[in-house]
Amino acid sequence: MPLRQAPPRECQDRGGHRREGEE
Structure with missing residues (x-):
């Protein structure tokens, strides 16, 4: 899954949002 290659918009x-809310 190209999650790191994705654009900085969805990243x-x-x-x-998920990293700040999960951690």
Whole structure:
């Protein structure tokens, strides 16, 4: 799954929001 290759738009919207809420 190219999750790291994805654009910074979905990465910041999904990784940023999920990483801050999960941790």
